[in-house]
Amino acid sequence: MNLNEFNAKFVAAASGSTLTALTMTPFDVVKTRLQTQQPLPVRARPLPNVCCQPSNVQCVRQMSTFARSFTAEQIVCVWDHGVFRAEPVSGFTDAVRHVWRAEGIRGLWKGVGTTLVIGVPSSTCYMLTYDYLLHSALAPLLPASLAPLCSGILARSTITSIVSPLELIRTNLQSTPNHGQSPHTLRSVLHSIHGLARENGIRFLWRGLGPTLWRDVPFSGIYWAGYESTKNAFRQRGQTGAYVSFISGSLSGISAALFTHPFDVLKTRRQALIMSSSTNSQKSSVALLARIVQTEGTSALFAGLLPRVAKIAPACGIMIASYEGLGKLLLKN
Known part of the structure; x- marks a missing residue:
């Protein structure tokens, strides 16, 4: 060469x-x-007298008035069939949306x-x-x-x-x-x-x-x-x-x-x-x-x-x- x-x-x-x-x-x-x-952590049984609880994992928020009271950095997990169900970032477009929402377009770069x-x-x-x-x-x-x-x-x-x-x-x-x-x-x-x-x-x-x-x-x-x-x-x-x-x-x-x-x-x-x-x-x-x-x-x-x-x-x-x-x-x- x-x-x-x-x-x-x-x-x-x-x-x-x-x-x-x-x-x-x-x-x-x-x-x-x-x-x-x-x-995601999973609980064996629900807390007494509540249907939801705060957590710091990303999740669907508009579930109830209780859920809507939390900030965007928090999540609400709902009791469902014996576990607290949470919804993390679930795919490509969801991840893009979360990065954009948390850090703006600069976050993608x-x-x-x-x-x-x-x-x-x-x-x-x-x-x-x-x-x-x-x-x-x-x-x-x-x-x-x-x-x-x-x-x-x-x-x-x-x-x-x-x-x-x-x-x-x-x-x-x-x-x-x-x-x-x-x-x-x-x-x-x-x-x-x-x-x-x-x-x-x-x-x-x-x-x-x-x-x-x-x-x-x-x-x-x-x-x-x-x-x-x-x-x-x-x-x-x-x-x-x-x-x-x-x-x-x-x-x-x-x-x-x-x-x-x-x-x-x-x-x-x-x-x-x-x-x-x-x-x-x-x-x-x-x-x-x-x-x-x-x-x-x-x-x-x-x-x-x-x-x-x-x-x-x-x-x-x-x-x-x-x-x-x-x-x-x-x-x-």
Whole structure:
């Protein structure tokens, strides 16, 4: 790769990363909020002489005059078939509405600065590393069918390990606040992380790296193997261009997202626990996984799937189309 080619690919990767971060952050915020909701407590029997009681979990409010007396930060749970029934954020549009109502439109872009700081350098380095491994380092060592898979895995493992502390900050900035807390700010998150890093050592900054690698390494391998094979299928039919890159990237991104989503939930929960009072209660990712399944059911492992897929499909398409399309355009000029 000569200098001109490197510069063109660098600019293309950075441009694609910036565009993706600016347009896709709301989906990331919604996904993180859905994944970090606190499980709902359930009472065995109703309180005497009342049909409702206040709580601090989001719920339907216009149930009675008693319910309407509470503020927007409170909820009312109604006795129904032996439990107090509560209604948390239940889906993509509901989560968007709650974020908008609580924090305004700016809340949907919460953490975008951190995302730019993380996303642009890491995605740029990732794309360039993958390109180098695919076309230079691994090309003479592996068959063409395996080179994309192995290049993606190696590139993602390296970059993810380096940027993990920044990802820890971003996840907590976008996570659901604990009951009674105001939304997280960068200062409050940095203060918490700094204190916990001093208490637990520098390794604390890489908390959640294990599940992040479980998510990103197979995602990257599946994505690149699928992308190259899909693009080759288009090429055999005589179809090339940026739109082919976009379609191939989007389809491969969806497939990889569906396969790796439970690991994304685990990674988000693991990192978001630092803002909880139970920070050290789940030191093992396996223990956290078992607890999620036991207390919330297997469906909790797919929380936030819709906003993640809604983000990844266009994000993967935009990124790869920018990288290949803009890169070729810059080389021509």
